[in-house]
Amino acid sequence: MIYPQLKNTPIKEIIFSISYEEIVDKDCFDKFVNLDSIKNNFNDIKPSVTNEFEVSNGGVRILKDNSGFHLRNKNEVLQMRKGSLSYHHLNSYRGFGEILTSLLEYWEIFDQITKDNLTITNISVRYINVIEIDKSNPASHLVQLYPKQSDDREVLNFQSSVRFSYKDNSDFIVNAVSTKPKEDIVLLDISVSSKLKPFGENKIDLEKQFLPLQNIKNRAFFDSITAKALIKYINQEN
Template identity: 25%
Template sequence: MSAPSQFAINFSEKFPSLTNSPILEAVIHWDAPTSKSLEQTSLKEKLTNRLPDYPIIQPQYGVEVKIDTPIDMPQFLQKTQWSGFRLENISQNYVAQFNNTGIAFSRIKSYEGWENFKNEALRIWNTFVELAEPETTRRLGVRFINRILVKQDESISTYLKSEPYRLSGLEISPKSFFYQDTYQVAGYPYQINLVRTIQPNQTGSGSEQALIIDIDVFTNAVSSIQEDLNQQLAEMRWLKNKIFFSNITNTALNNFGS
């Protein structure tokens, strides 16, 4: 018996280009704690100077919870403190969340393609490195959230190759579901979080549901060399595409303008 072939990322394998892509949000995220304290007023001024094309700057706040437990009277303390900034560009289709643990860069309106998105993310990342001076990057992730409208009379199998599990004994399909799977990519330093869920359509009629396919490819072995970083991003993007296009049907592809 021959051994199973080893998986390999193959950049010669091409994926369809979609004119009506279901991408709701695309994210590149660096988990890279700052090596120095960031001061709110000073940081806002520096961001304004370095990123004039991101004029919308809003402070973000986190909640710190502390419980003191003296013998006579335990106390629950809650403190709100500044944690960073949320920046938007003039067109309000790019969002950068800039805080003391790293950055998350998102495309939140019609996805324009990988190269523009990646290059802009790297520009924001380089600004973060300059201002925050992180000593290490603990995690790099490429995440794409897809939203597909499903009509009431349509089956999930119209869009997904693998249907949700049917209930044994009654042999009925779930009205709603939430599946989350985590995978380690053999031979590569990448892991994958895959979420598939169905939820009511918040913007349309009650006769539609929204199928969410959330693919997060990430690594904890992040290169600090620009050329290697580009390679890692390309590999993670390939994995994201491989997962998505391997799990949706030809009918879905036609609907998305393949």
């Protein structure tokens, strides 16, 4: 389906992620972040800690994994965790294909360092939108996930979460969340994920696997905003 082109979009952060099955040695993460090409692109590289919760008869135990890294520059973040690699684009819009190209470039470098045919289990895209609201444009006039607001009440805060799949694309899971963290904005957080089936000895064509997610995230976004919001972003200049 063809969707309208917006002169301005409410997108503030875009995240593309790849999850894999194997436990990669910390040495591989260290080699990756010490490559000249990586250090030249990311001026802020820090170790990251992931907490895991283990439940047993003795209670809950927190396990800390510090093998990952958080890499950042002005408009990009690369998050490396146990079992996943995610690429974030911040502060502005960037085309789906461009972001996918960047993610796959970093993934290819990482894959070469591990020297292993990593078993990819899941891929996802996530778009975090910030929608400005005011008294003449309350949340329910712009975001359809949020229940209609009557004139005799002022909603101070809310959170709405919907997890679903389209019947004609049931292999893809959509998670759409709308929240009102501040008086003048609504966050519309839309993610689309797909579990990948084993491909045997054949290498997965990741670009081919990611491409269907683009149309589904577009569909979910336009299903989540009102006609009034659509007119606003079609007419509003950057």
